[in-house]
Amino acid sequence: MSVNDYFIISIFLFAIAVAGIFINRKNLILILMCVELILLSVNFNFIAFSEIYQDFSGQIFVFFILTVAAAEAAIGLAILITLFRHKKSIYIDDLNELKG
Amino acid sequence: MVTDLVFFTSVAILMISAMGVITSNNPVHSALFLVSCFFQSSVLWLLLEAEFLAIALIVIYVGAVMVLFLYVVMMLDIRKNQHKQSVSSILPIGIGISILFIAELIFALSGTNVVQTRDTGVLSNPNNTEALGIELYTNYLVEFELASIILLLGIIAAISLTLHRRPGLKKQEISQQVSVSKKDRLKVVQVRSGEGA
Numbered sequence: 001m002s003v004n005d006y007f008i009i010s011i012f013l014f015a016i017a018v019a020g021i022f023i024n025r026k027n028l029i030l031i032l033m034c035v036e037l038i039l040l041s042v043n044f045n046f047i048a049f050s051e052i053y054q055d056f057s058g059q060i061f062v063f064f065i066l067t068v069a070a071a072e073a074a075i076g077l078a079i080l081i082t083l084f085r086h087k088k089s090i091y092i093d094d095l096n097e098l099k100g
Numbered sequence: 101m102v103t104d105l106v107f108f109t110s111v112a113i114l115m116i117s118a119m120g121v122i123t124s125n126n127p128v129h130s131a132l133f134l135v136s137c138f139f140q141s142s143v144l145w146l147l148l149e150a151e152f153l154a155i156a157l158i159v160i161y162v163g164a165v166m167v168l169f170l171y172v173v174m175m176l177d178i179r180k181n182q183h184k185q186s187v188s189s190i191l192p193i194g195i196g197i198s199i200l201f202i203a204e205l206i207f208a209l210s211g212t213n214v215v216q217t218r219d220t221g222v223l224s225n226p227n228n229t230e231a232l233g234i235e236l237y238t239n240y241l242v243e244f245e246l247a248s249i250i251l252l253l254g255i256i257a258a259i260s261l262t263l264h265r266r267p268g269l270k271k272q273e274i275s276q277q278v279s280v281s282k283k284d285r286l287k288v289v290q291v292r293s294g295e296g297a
Contacts, residue, residue: 003216004209006148009111011205013118015198020122022194029127029173033134036165037118040141043153051148054220056235060243062153063236066160067247071254073165077172078261084176085264 006048013041028083028090032076039069107147114140127173135166152229 017037024030043062050058084090117140120133138161145154225231236244 003148004214006144007209009114009144011202012115015201016115016118016122018201019194019198022190022197023122025190027127029169030130033121033130033169036134037121037137040137044141047145047148047150047153050150051223052214052216054217054222056223056232059150059153059232060236060240063156064243064247066156068250070160070165071250073168074254074258075261077168078258080172081175082261090176
């Protein structure tokens, strides 16, 4: 185990999450979960570099990413609930108001 | 040796859970797999001397965000209107793009030579939480306050989006209750004897 292994974890986690967005593109709530996975993989990079360079900036940044991710999840789920109340569905195929 | 064992076990469970998140049909299972991902990540962060963030990940994500996710998944009536998912047409594109990502990032990583500086003890002196706090409150104070504003914004946005007023809802109007006077409620009637109901 070396610190460089964490980059590999980060890369694979990111790739899995991106593939998840494509696979579950019909379901809004699973897309939100995949975004959380992407944020997690980014955090891995920050913490690994923080350890490599013995610098606190990486950990501070992860702290702020956690804050922003919590706010983002709360607002995203609130939008999801409003959407469900309005359309009775959370599937992206049903969101065709603009006919785009 | 023990560290290696913990590392590889955690990585294996992390990757399996991540695959579970994106492949399971039931969103509740996806959310629980994501919880498992966060637990394994927290173990891996502990190995990188980020003790405070490891605990914060569990407290914030598992304790708050994923519970919120589970609540929303269980509140919404998803099972009833489950659509036929046509993944087969889009699956090759998704896998292709993620393989492209992996190839690009590994290519980028193999070109660079990241040299680890020796452990100066900055990250764990006197301990990780205290050092992080000192750093946060001296050099990053403005950002810290901005983060609090972001959280406040999140609270206001979430409440104002989900609060909805149904018509015909019976509720208390405190100001009207308090400002009621005797003549609104009490009516004195003169009843002559023998004519009462």
